[in-house]
Each structure stands twice: as structure tokens, then as C-alpha cells.
Amino acid sequence: MGEALTKKIDIFAISTDPIYIGTGGYTIGRVDNTIVRDPITNIPKIPGSSLAGTWRYYMALKLISEIKDKKPDFNSTEYESHGNLKEKFERYKWKNEPEEDGKKWEYWKYNKIARITCAGQDESPNIEINETPSSKTGHCGHCIVCKAFGFSKKDISSQGMLFFSDLHILFFPVYTRFGTKWITSKRILIENGLLENGESKENNEEKAIVLENPSENNKYINLGWLNLPYEVRSINIQTDKLKNLYELSGKDIVIVPDQLLSHIINSNLEVRTSVSIDPITGAAKEGALFTSEAIPRGTIFSGNIRIFKRLNDDTLPEIKLVCEALEDSKHFFETLGIGGMTTRGFGRLKMSSLNYKENENPASGGENGES
């Protein structure tokens, strides 16, 4: 691999529905649907792989709905007769669309053969990359979706330009006697660069920290069944990073000891009891009551996307185009959602603006590197 550009984009998100991303594990008889957790902290998370798979579909959906009437006919006999594939991408023009490369991500020249099957599992991995234009199924291997998220054909494969971190819980909503509060811990605030310098990193006492006193008469705050003593401390948490997502103010936040965070989160998950239905008769199966757990509505997540581009490879879209494609398709998380049971009111997620600045100093946000 030659020289490459990389860029890191922070993402924040808030669940507008309970979110269920199952581990797929179950036991016979009684199915208890558990959600994916971080193996070290035991705190639920949204895996980067779910994020990537879902986003791939949403980008393809947005792309196809825009270009489907404007694609040149790659299967015409004229196309088959002359020139190599690269020349054809140049020569075949979009229908009713001025050819201005780089103007809109949807009209990047290699999108001319994009199709909805560029999302999802590749149904035709055994054809060669040059044959994909005449095939109707599978990943095309050329368009911005395939280049950004990767593809694998008989003769060539690419792991793509995008790497999604897991989405971790940044602030978790718990109902207290002072109303809904969002809990977090010092470790999490520091990892996300939200804690002002100078604040001690230690928080080993069995005490919660609030930024404003919710009541003069109280010394305890209940977080679910746990009653914790609290102290009031003026700490500056940089919630302005979340501004375009949700206006969280200091009085909404409770910092709990790191060693209690997982316990509090896990005992305040949304738990729903359902009945298994026999798919043939439609009757409830005997003893088939099962519970599903989910991350509740109003949880705030953080994570990042790394974008990676080899220099001097003009078969790859510019980083800017990929960012625009992500930005224009992320709103589908607010409607079609992520994870399981999305038809039953689970899985909607609102994502912050990706905040991509083209000429940004690489030191502050992006970085140059080699790979």
C-alpha cells in the first residue's frame, strides 16, 4: 500500500426508540433475547458492524432513488463492442444530468452502474470485476457504496474506505425522584474529551456527582433501586459538542463511579415481555413467554468513523464525497432504524451532523498517516 489519507469523524447519536441489537444467542424453550455488550465493561453497545451494514443499505437507497432514471444503458450493444471499462465510465454520459464530477456525490462517474444490490450480502461474488456491469445481481464493485464499504469479487476485493467504531453509551437516562437524569462516568467523559482539564480523574468513592443541587433537603439520589449519596461540584462538561443533537445541560447530568456505571445501566434497561406465536397456527405457544431487553429511548451514544483513502487512486471517490454520502443518508436511521424488531417500534436513532470540514487542519480532527 502506498501513501494514504485518513480522516476521523466523531459521531454522536440519541436513541429515539428503545434499541435492540441481539446477540443471536438463545436457549431452547425459554428464549431470552439479550443485547450486545462490551465484553470488558459489560455495558450494552451498538456494534460498528451493525452500523456499517445498515448505513451501507441507506447510502445505496439514497443513491439509487436519485440516479435510477439517469443511468446510461451499460447493457446496450454499443457498450459491449468497444473500449475498456474505464473508458466506458468516461464515455457513457448520465441522462439529463450535466457531467460535473465531484459536484454531487450521487453523480460520481463510477456510480453509473450502481444498483440496490450494492447493499446487503453480495449474491454474485464469483464473477470478475469487469463483468459486473452486465450482471444484474451482487455488488457492482465500482460505485461509491462498494468503494466506501468494500466488496469482494472473483479477481479483486477491497475492504473499503470506512471503518466504524462501536457506538458506546455516553449518557444514559435514568428516572430519579428529581426527574430524568443522564448518568455517565469520569472515564467516559475523559475518553470523549468532554471533561475540562484540571478535574481529577479519580472517582473511586461510592458517591455520585451532580453539577447543580436538585434539592436542598436531599443528600441522596435514587438511580433505579440504587440510592447513592451525592455531592455538588461545579465541573464544566463540554456538552456543546452535542448541540446539534440534543441540548443537554449540566443540571441533567449525574456522574457516577465507574465501578457502578455498568450495574446502573444494566438494571435500568427497557425490558419487554412478549409471547412466542406458533407460525403455523397463530396460537401462543405454551410457556413461550420471553423477555427482550433494549437500550432505552433518550440514550446518547458516541463513536467515530475513520475514512481512509490511498493517494493517486482515481478509482476511489474523494473523502469529501464519501462524507457527503454518509451525511445525506444518515437520516434513514431516524425512520427505518437499526437492529432488530424495527417493525415493532424499536431501533430508531438520530445521528448528529457529521461536521466534516474540507480544509480543516489535519491536526484537529483529521490526521495524515501511512498504512
Place this chain on the structure above:
Amino acid sequence: MHYETILNKTEDDLSYYIHFCKIYVDYKETKIKDTEEDLKKLFPFWKNPNPTDKNFKNYKLKNFPLEYLKYNLEQENKKQINIQNETFNNIAQIQNLKEFTKLLIPYSFAIEAKFKLKSPYFSHDDDEFYLINNPCLKDKAFKVPMIRGSSWKGVLKKSAIDIINENNKDNDSNKTIENLKSYFRIFGVGSENFRELINDKNLDKNKLKLFFLLEGISIKKDDNLEDIFKKYQEQNIQAQKGRAIFYPTFFDSLSLEVINPHDRRTKAGKNPIYYEVVPKETKGKLQIVYIPFDKVMAPNETIKEEAERDLNFLKKCIKKAFENGIGAKTKLGWGKCQDIDFQCFWSNGDECGND
């Protein structure tokens, strides 16, 4: 020991009220023995220390807060608890319907139907540790009373089947077929959706067969409906999920309702049962987003035609659902809604019209 957090705010602040019902049930004593003064110390919310044409000394101590609450609600015209749900609506509902819809793919649309409850709404919450036996469903972290998106979907599906049946009686085959298509497009092609159709005694099985024939499914003489449906499902493998997404509704008040069941034999009244409900006159909004994601490769005219049909069908379903009622106890007339405002936008920004 003092239960200091109740304060004087029972009537107007939900968070205190919930705590009061949920957390402070942990009393050891069985009957109230304390003097009135002691009780006032124990329950500082008890600002009017004389709820007592009823004799509070007969109450079990752990029931006292509830009895107090019931008494107050009954005395003062079913007083209700008001809930600040502004913050919460910002999280869970679409704020600018028109701008939001513009981001979606062509021939998507979004509906916002504002309504007023004509009768109380109740849906049972699974929350186990609650002083009131029949608590109303609330969001987990915000404790705002709500109608789940999945409940809206369920009640609208039932309305859809009612409408299909009415067309059946009119003997209008074309309409039935078109409505069945809308039904599957809107709600999905899951076997549960199909079962709801065939379990309904009134639905004309021949029309279902006709529908499948028109959808290109060959039918043998001995095929039963389930087998035919399986073929249809396989054909529509890309479109298992419905195109409509149903958003939850949140309310801003709670109250208590009493039901007095009567013994069927003796006609005597049994103990009254209390339900925590969203009271009538409370306003809410139903939001539905429709995205024809499964047909993105189809010609625009096809998608347009389907979307327009589905919108019309969905509008009828909403009207019927409002009449039939939502939630539990609809047989008692609960959960009926009155339409107060209807907004709808296509993805190009055009209004969908209110015909």
C-alpha cells in the same frame, strides 16, 4: 423515619407522584396506628390533614398514599397530574414534518394527525412495583404516558381489515384487491399480517385467492390459503417489512378512573378497581412516515400510484381507528379519539391534501 421527598407537590408534578406510588410502599406496619400529627410528619404531602369522611385509620399504612390520592382526585373533579413532556417530544417525535419529509426518497410521505381523547386512554404497563394495580404505560426513562408505535400499528391494521370487509360486503372486488395490496405494502408481508386477515371470519377467502392470482401466484385446486401465502411471501422476499413507520404518541396528563364490576349472579357491586389513565380531553399526535424503500428500482409512475393509493387507504384507517378507540378497554368505550388537525406532506414538499 420520614419520607421527605414527597413534599407538597403531588398534584402537579409527576416525578413526585410516581415515586410516591412506586418507591414508598415499603412500610412495615399493617394498620395506621399513628396519630394525625405523626402521619403529617410521615407524609409531608398530606397538606390537608382531613381526607376523612372516610376513616383513614382503617387503611393499611402502605395503601395510605394511594387512598389519599384517590380521595383527592375524586373530591376535586378527577384532578389530573400534568406532565412536562416538551423535552421528551423533542427526542421522540418529528419536529418539522415538512422539512423532515423532504430528505426522504421520492413518493415518501409523512402524516401528522392531531387528536383529542374523547374518553380515557389506558394501556397496561408491565412495571411490577407500582402502588396502583393498573398503571398506565409510560416510557421507561421519562415516565411520560404513551401509546407505542406498535400499538398504533396494531389498531390501524385492525381498522384496515374492517375496511376491507366493508368493501367485501359492497361486492366491489377491485376495491378489495387494491386494498389488500395497500394492506401488505403498508404493514408488511409477514405471516402475522396474513393470519390477521384470514382469522377474521368475514373476510372472503375467494377474494384472497383472486388477489394472489392477480399477484402472479398460481393456485392449485387443493392448495390451502397458507400455502398460497407462502408462495406470495417468497415472491416478495425483499418486502417483508411494511413501508409505514408508526411513531409513538406521548401525553401530558394522568388521572384515575374507577370501574365498579358487578357480580353477575348477585348483581352486587364488588370492590372498585382503579386504573391510572390519560384523561379525556387530553391532546396527542399520531405521526406516520411512509417510505417505499422496497420498490426503489421501480419506475416512478408505479411508485407514485402505489403511494397515492396507500395514503388514501391509510387516511381511512386512521379515521376508523380514532372511532374504534386505542388501548385497552375499548369495549367500555375507552380510547376514542377526535380528529382536530391533519397535516401531510410528500417528499417534494407538496401537501398531501385532506379529502
